Structure formats: structure tokens, C-alpha cells
Amino acid sequence: VLYREGDERMWASLLQLQTRVRDYVTVLNLELVLDEAEGYAFLKSRPEPSDDDPAPRLPRLVARRPLSFPVSLLLALLRKKLAEFDAGGGDTRLVQSRAEIVELLRIFLPEGPNEARLIDQIEAIINKVVDLGFLHKLKAVAGSEPSYEVRRLLKAFVDAQWLAEFDARLAQYRTQLAGTGSKTDE
Template identity: 65%
Template sequence: MTTAASVRRDEPDLSVVVTQLMKGVVYRDVHESQWGQLLQLQPQVRDYVGVIGLTVVVDEAEGYAFLRSRPDLGDDDGPGIPRLIPRRALSFHVSLVLALLRKKLIEFDATGGDAKLVLSRDHIVEIVRVFMPAGSNEARLVDQIDSTIGKVVDLGFLRRIKGADLHFEVRRILKAFVDGQWLAEFDQRLAEYAAELLGDEPEEV
């Protein structure tokens, strides 16, 4: 026998969806229930979070959703709605790792392989090492890269694989933060990164 209470439990719940979004990124493969409810309640969610100066970004193809400040709310809007999600100033090394991971994701997608890109910690160390000054103390270098990897995990762009702590999944939400315009200048940015790490001034052409 179906009761009214059981029917209500099966209905999408706006408060559940918004609460999960407020906590962080909602992933289709991690938050299956909330993801399904979000897809049903997108208009209501947009209206709800819009009142507090936020907008919801949903990528159904890649399977993630997150909140960001409305683009029409600048930092100098006076006494209007305050920015609930502040902009983060990323360190140089975090920016470098994000750039390299994004390039790896592009290469991975071009091969048409599995849906998830998994990299070992040693592989990440090796691709970052190329941009480190020659003669760097090896132990200190690896510690620094490990620390940076931890920060990228905290930001949500890498996820530790359960049962394999030294392997990480590159989360596809990275594509939403490293956009096409940024990628068009990728080689130039890497050259600038290398020059800064080596303490050299970029050459004028």
C-alpha cells in the first residue's frame, strides 16, 4: 500500500538540492539522489539562489553542477547584494598544476578513452618537475608538489581514488574553470610559468 508519506519522500526536495549545492559541487556519480532531483528542479533552484546573488551551473553531459556568483554582480556594486562566493587568488604552483591537468584532460578526451582520467602521484610529480628550476633539492621539490596536489584536492579538481591513495581522478569540473580562451593561450602561459620558475624574464620577439 502506498502512503502519502512515501509519495512525499519520492518527490524532489528543493531544500535538499540547495543545501547540497551550498556545500560544494554536486556530481552525478557521487550524489545520485541530489543530482536527479536537481535536474527536475532546475528552474526552482535558479530562482531560489538568484535571490541571494548566485546562479547554478549545470553540465549534464559531464555530470556536475555548482553555484557561482551572478556575473552581473561586480565587486564595486556598492550596498547591493554582497558576494557570497568570493574569488580565490590561486598560488602560482596551484595555477601551474591546474594548467597541466587541463592539458592532460584535453589529450585524454582526444583519445576517446574511459570517462575518467586517473593519474598517479608520480606522474603528476614528473609533469610538474619539467617546470621547476634545475638543481632544485629533490626532497624539497617533491614535498612542494605533494603540498600543491593536496591544495588541488581541497579545491575539488582532483579526487583521491579509494584504496589507491597515490592515484587521483581529474574531476571534469576543471573544464568549467579553465575555459577555451585560456586554453588558446596555453603554450604562452606555460612559457611564462617556466620563465617565472626559472627566474628569467620572457624574451621579446
């Protein structure tokens, strides 16, 4: 991923040469995703042709790896937070503390007798999301807990429609956890 704030010269070059870059990566069966407003660009695999399409199937250059449920859950929760943050206006950067992210995830993970183990699991999930590039760990001030910036790149991977469906599923999941779901006799 290339961020505008990460390398201004490279970003300017990409904007200037974007049609040539698109043509070049198309040969490699890739697609350039460039969002000037949000300030990021990345390459992704082009969609697979349908079965009735006579075009030859090309091998994937970018491997697809499934995400675990907790990582997917955190991405969806962060995307929801980002949408709420954008709706509120104001600052352009969403920054979450480690404690805020832990609280986001805690209600969806099974409780166990060992609180420290749960926190360690959440730390591992956060680190995975940092490795994926959706969170950026900010420099910690002495004596404070770590904070993370939610990268706007997340909007390209978790769209609004998927988020709305996910929200409905979470509401259903919460009612099941609370035991408020009514049982009907068959």
C-alpha cells in the same frame, strides 16, 4: 559541488527542480552551473554589474581567493591533459599517478639541491588541488603509489581559450628556460 555519481537521488531532484533552484539562488546573487553531460553542478557568484549599470551592487556570498602560481599551473596542466585525453576518446575517467603529476610540475618549478623538498612542495600543491575538488584521490592498492582522478569540473573553471593562451605562454617560458631565446642589441 554535486556529482551525479556521488548522489544519484539528489542529482535527479536537482534536474527535476533546476528552474526553481535557479530562481532561488538568483535572489542570493548566485548562479547555478549544471552540466548534465559531465555530471556535475555547483553555484557561483553572478558577474558584477558594469559601472554604468544602475542595478545595486550586492555583497558576495562566495568569497574569492586567489590561487598561488603553482596551484594555478597544476590546474592548467591537468586541464590540458584532460583535453588531450578527451581528444583521444576511450575511457571517460582520466587517472594520473602521483609520479605523473610530479613530472608534469617538475619542469616548471625551480630546481634546488634538495630533491625531497621539491617532492614535498609538489605533494602540498597536489593536496591543495584535492581540497579544491579538482582531483579525487583514489583508494591505493597495497604497495602502489597514490592515484588521482581528474574531475571534469575542471573544464568549467579553465576554458579552452584560456588554455590555448596558457599553452603559448608555456612555450615561451620553456624557450627562456632552455636559453634558446636570442638576444638582440638595441
